[in-house]
Amino acid sequence: MSASIGVIGAGLVGSGWTIVFARAGHTVRAYDSNGDIRASLRDRVAANLESLQEYGLVDDAQSILARVEVVDSLGEAVDEVSYVQESVLERTDVKRELYETIDGIVGAEVPVGSSSSGIPASAFTEGLRRAANYLVAHPVNPPYLHPLVELVPSPLTDPATVDRVHGLMEDVGQIPIRVNGEVEGFILNRLQGAMLREAWALFEEGYANAADIDRTVKHGLGLRWSFMGPFETIDLNAPGGVRDYAQRLGGLYLSIARDRTDPKPWSDELISRVESERRGTLDLDDLPVRCSWRDRRLMALAAHKASAESGESDGSGSSR
Amino acid sequence: MSASIGVIGAGLVGSGWTIVFARAGHTVRAYDSNGDIRASLRDRVAANLESLQEYGLVDDAQSILARVEVVDSLGEAVDEVSYVQESVLERTDVKRELYETIDGIVGAEVPVGSSSSGIPASAFTEGLRRAANYLVAHPVNPPYLHPLVELVPSPLTDPATVDRVHGLMEDVGQIPIRVNGEVEGFILNRLQGAMLREAWALFEEGYANAADIDRTVKHGLGLRWSFMGPFETIDLNAPGGVRDYAQRLGGLYLSIARDRTDPKPWSDELISRVESERRGTLDLDDLPVRCSWRDRRLMALAAHKASAESGESDGSGSSR
Numbered sequence: 001m002s003a004s005i006g007v008i009g010a011g012l013v014g015s016g017w018t019i020v021f022a023r024a025g026h027t028v029r030a031y032d033s034n035g036d037i038r039a040s041l042r043d044r045v046a047a048n049l050e051s052l053q054e055y056g057l058v059d060d061a062q063s064i065l066a067r068v069e070v071v072d073s074l075g076e077a078v079d080e081v082s083y084v085q086e087s088v089l090e091r092t093d094v095k096r097e098l099y100e101t102i103d104g105i106v107g108a109e110v111p112v113g114s115s116s117s118g119i120p121a122s123a124f125t126e127g128l129r130r131a132a133n134y135l136v137a138h139p140v141n142p143p144y145l146h147p148l149v150e151l152v153p154s155p156l157t158d159p160a161t162v163d164r165v166h167g168l169m170e171d172v173g174q175i176p177i178r179v180n181g182e183v184e185g186f187i188l189n190r191l192q193g194a195m196l197r198e199a200w201a202l203f204e205e206g207y208a209n210a211a212d213i214d215r216t217v218k219h220g221l222g223l224r225w226s227f228m229g230p231f232e233t234i235d236l237n238a239p240g241g242v243r244d245y246a247q248r249l250g251g252l253y254l255s256i257a258r259d260r261t262d263p264k265p266w267s268d269e270l271i272s273r274v275e276s277e278r279r280g281t282l283d284l285d286d287l288p289v290r291c292s293w294r295d296r297r298l299m300a301l302a303a304h305k306a307s308a309e310s311g312e313s314d315g316s317g318s319s320r
Numbered sequence: 321m322s323a324s325i326g327v328i329g330a331g332l333v334g335s336g337w338t339i340v341f342a343r344a345g346h347t348v349r350a351y352d353s354n355g356d357i358r359a360s361l362r363d364r365v366a367a368n369l370e371s372l373q374e375y376g377l378v379d380d381a382q383s384i385l386a387r388v389e390v391v392d393s394l395g396e397a398v399d400e401v402s403y404v405q406e407s408v409l410e411r412t413d414v415k416r417e418l419y420e421t422i423d424g425i426v427g428a429e430v431p432v433g434s435s436s437s438g439i440p441a442s443a444f445t446e447g448l449r450r451a452a453n454y455l456v457a458h459p460v461n462p463p464y465l466h467p468l469v470e471l472v473p474s475p476l477t478d479p480a481t482v483d484r485v486h487g488l489m490e491d492v493g494q495i496p497i498r499v500n501g502e503v504e505g506f507i508l509n510r511l512q513g514a515m516l517r518e519a520w521a522l523f524e525e526g527y528a529n530a531a532d533i534d535r536t537v538k539h540g541l542g543l544r545w546s547f548m549g550p551f552e553t554i555d556l557n558a559p560g561g562v563r564d565y566a567q568r569l570g571g572l573y574l575s576i577a578r579d580r581t582d583p584k585p586w587s588d589e590l591i592s593r594v595e596s597e598r599r600g601t602l603d604l605d606d607l608p609v610r611c612s613w614r615d616r617r618l619m620a621l622a623a624h625k626a627s628a629e630s631g632e633s634d635g636s637g638s639s640r
Contacts, residue, residue: 118572140540148540175539177532185576187528187536191518192550193573194580198514199550208507212497214549216507219495220460220468222549225542227617229534230512230519235598236611243595250586252438253513256505257583260514266570275563278555291556297547297628304624308617 002026003082008074008098010041013087013115016142018045021085022067023058023144024172029069031077033088038070052144055299057306078106083168085137087115095124103128111161111168113137113151117189120182122154132158137165137176138186145298147175150186191230201260204270210277227305322346323402328394328418330361333407333435336462338365341405342387343378343464344492349389351397353408361390372464375619377626398426403488405457407435415444423448431481431488433457433471437509440502442474452478457485457496458506465618467495470506511550521580524590530597547625 005021007014010032018041022028032038045068049061058064071077078084084106088098095114106112108130114121116136125134135153140146149169153162162178169176179186185193199213208216224233231242238244282290325341327334330352338361342348352358365388369381378384391397398404404426408418415434426432428450434441436456445454455473460466469489473482482498489496499506505513519533528536544553551562558564602610 146540146543148536150536175535177528177535179532180527183522183525183527184579185572187522187533188540189572190522190576191515191533191536192541193576194514194518195511196550196554196573197577198511202503202507202510203551205503207500207503208497210549210551212499213507213511214551215495215497216468216470216511217545217549218547220466220508221512222542222545222547223466223618223621224614225537226546226621227538227542228614229530229537229542230515231523231530231534231594231598234516235602236607236614239607241595241604241607242598243591246586246591246594250591252505252509253516254583254585256510256513257517257580259504260577261581261583263574263577263581265574266566271563271566271570274551274566275561278551278562282555284561287556287559287561293632294544294548294556298543300628301543301546301624304621308620312613 004029004080006077006081006084007031007087008077008084008102009087009089009115010037010070011087013139013141013143014085015041015044015048016144017085017087017115017139018068019048019052019064019142019144020172020174022064025067026172027067027069029071029077029081031071031074033074038072041070042068048142048144051295051299055296055303057144057299057302074101075105078102078110080107081110083165084110084112085115086112090117090119092119092123095119099124099128099134103130106130106133108133111135111165113165115139118185120152120154121157122182125154125156131156133161135161135165136186137169138188139174140188142295143174145295145302147173148188149174149176150179150188151176152179152182152186154182197260197263200266200270200274203274210274211281226301227308324349324400326397326401326404327351327407328397328404328422329407329409329435330357330390331407333459333461333463334405335361335364335368336459336464337405337407337435338388339368339372339384339462339464340492340494342384345387346492347387347389349391349397349401351391351394353394358390358392362388368462368464371615371619375616375623377464377619377622394421395425398422398430400427401430403485404430404432405435406432410437410439412439412443415439419444419448419454423450426450426453428453431455431485433485435459438505440472440474441477442502445474445476451476453481455481455485456506457489458508459494460508462615463494465615465622467493468508469494469496470499470508471496472499472502472506474502517580517583520586520590520594523594530594531601546621547628 002025004027007018007028007030010030018028018030046065052058053061112134114136117138121134121136125131135157138150140148166176234245235242322345324347327338327348327350330350338348338350366385372378373381408414432454434456437458441454441456445451455477458470460468486496554565555562
C-alpha cells in the first residue's frame with residue numbers, strides 16, 4: 001500500500017493536488033483551517049474526477065475518491081505521512097505562521113513542498129528546525145492537467161530533500177524540474193513574463209491588436225510548444241542544430257532585445273485598452289463559462305498527448 | 321471553379337504553400353528557377369499529402385495533387401492568377417531582382433505575398449510600379465500544419481491589398497493576422513525571441529538546464545498556448561479578468577523585466593554549453609529523425625485541434 005500524503009490548504013490548488021496524489025494510489029489526508037472548504041472538498045474533487053473520467057483521463061473515479069480523507073486538524077495531515085504539499089494563501093505571514101506550527105510536528109524524514117508561485121521558501125522557513133525539509137513545489141493549475149512542477153529549494157533545503165520530492169513527483173506522474181536558486185518568478189513565470197512583456201509592448205505600440213497577438217501564439221508558436229520546449233524547437237530548426245540556429249538568428253534576436261531595454265509599468269490607460277478589446281470579445285459575466293471551456297480543452301489536450309506519447313521516450317534528457 | 325494561384329519558389333516553403341492552396345480547391349501554378357526543384361516538386365507534395373491523409377487531415381490526396389501544375393517560366397506562374405505567393409531565398413538582392421521582373425508582368429489586381437520571415441517588403445518593392453500590390457505574408461513552416469500567417473504591408477501597400485489577402489487566407493483555411501508596420505521580426509519572431517532571450521539567460525545563469533526549461537514549456541505553459549494566446553490566458557486567470565490580473569501581477573513582471581535591461585549576444589561559449597547539452601540528448605545524425613517525429617506530432621495535434629474546435633467559435637475577436 002502506498003504511503004499517505006498530507007495536503008494542507010484545500011482550496012483550488014490543494015484540491016488539485018489531492019487529485020494528483022489520490023489518482024496515483026496514495027491515501028491523501030487533506031486539511032484546511034476553513035471548515036467550509038474542508039466540508040466542500042470531497043464534492044469538488046468528485047466533480048473534477050467525473051470530468052476526468054469522461055475524457056478517459058482516470059479509470060475509476062470512485063476508488064480515487066475513496067482514498068481522500070478530509071481531516072479536522074493540522075496534526076492529522078502531517079502525522080505519519082511521507083510528504084506534505086502545502087497550498088495555503090500566497091502571503092508570507094500566513095505561510096510563515098503555518099510553517100512555525102508544523103515545524104514542531106513534522107517528522108525528520110518528511111519533505112514539505114509549498115505551492116507558492118512567487119514567495120521563495122527562505123522567506124517563510126528561515127531559522128526553523130526542519131528548514132532542510134522545506135522547499136517550493138510550484139504547480140501549474142490545475143496540477144492534474146499540467147504535469148509541470150517547479151522544485152525550488154531555499155539555501156537551507158537539503159539536496160536530498162529535492163531528490164526525494166523529484167522522485168515522488170515522477171512517481172505520481174508529474175514532471176518535476178529543478179530550479180537552482182530562488183530566482184524571482186522561478187522559471188515558468190519568468191518565461192511567461194518575457195512573452196507577456198513583448199505582447200503588451202507590441203499592443204501598446206499599435207503593431208497588432210490583442211486578438212491577433214493571441215492568434216500568433218495559438219495558431220503558430222504554441223503548437224510546437226505544446227510538445228517541445230524552446231531549446232528543442234530551435235535545435236530542430238536549422239540543419240546544424242542549435243549552434244547553426246544561434247549563429248543564423250542570434251543577431252536578429254539581439255537587435256529585437258535592444259528595443260526593450262527600458263521596461264515600463266503597464267499603465268492604467270494601457271490596461272484599459274487591452275481590457276476594452278477583451279471585454280468586446282468576452283463579457284465579464286461569461287468569463288466562468290469560458291474558463292470551463294478552457295478546462296475542457298485542457299482535458300482533451302491531455303488525452304491527446306497521452307495517446308501521442310504512449311510508447312515514445314521524452315527525448316529531452318535528464319532533469320538535473 | 322476556383323481561381324488559380326501562382327507559387328514562385330518551390331522549395332520547402334513554396335511546396336508547403338502549394339499544398340495549402342491546392343487543398344482548398346485552387347489550381348496552383350508553381351515555378352522555381354531551379355530545374356531540379358521544379359522536377360521534384362510533385363513528388364515532395366505527394367509525399368506530404370500522403371502523410372496528411374494518414375492523419376485524416378485531407379480526404380483525397382490524389383485530386384489535390386491533380387490541381388498542382390509545375391510551370392516552366394515565371395510568366396506562367398504570374399499570368400491569369402488571382403494571387404501570387406513568393407518564397408524565394410531570404411536575401412534582399414534575390415527578392416529585389418525577382419520583384420523587378422514580375423513588376424512588368426503582374427496584373428493590376430493581383431496581390432503578391434512574400435514568405436519573407438525578416439526582410440520587410442519595402443526593402444525589395446520600393447519604387448516599383450505595382451508596389452501597392454506587394455506585402456509580406458509570412459507563414460510558419462509548414463503552413464499546411466500551422467495556420468498562422470503574418471500579413472505585413474509596406475508603407476506603399478494598398479490597404480485594399482491587405483484586405484484581399486486577408487480574405488483569401490481565411491478562405492483557404494489559414495489564420496491571417498494584420499501587422500501594422502514593418503517592425504523588426506514581425507510579431508511571431510518577436511514573441512519567440514522574448515521567450516528565447518529569457519530561456520538562454522536562465523540557462524546562462526545556471527538556474528535551470530535546457531531540458532528543464534523545455535519541460536516548463538511543453539508540460540506547462542505551452543499546453544494552454546496551443547489553443548489560447550497570452551492575452552486570453554491572463555484574462556481567464558483572475559476573477560476580474562485581464563485588469564484584475566494586470567493589477568495583481570504587473571509589479572512582479574515589471575521587476576523581472578528590470579533584470580533584463582542589458583541584452584548581450586549569445587556568446588560562443590554559451591552556445592557551446594547549450595549545444596553540448598542538446599547533443600548529449602540528441603545526436604546531430606539523429607536530427608532528421610527527430611524532425612520527422614516533430615512533423616508527425618504536429619499532424620496529430622492538427623487533427624486533435626480540428627476535432628476539439630469543430631462547432632466552437634474562435635472566441636477571440638476580429639483580426640483588424
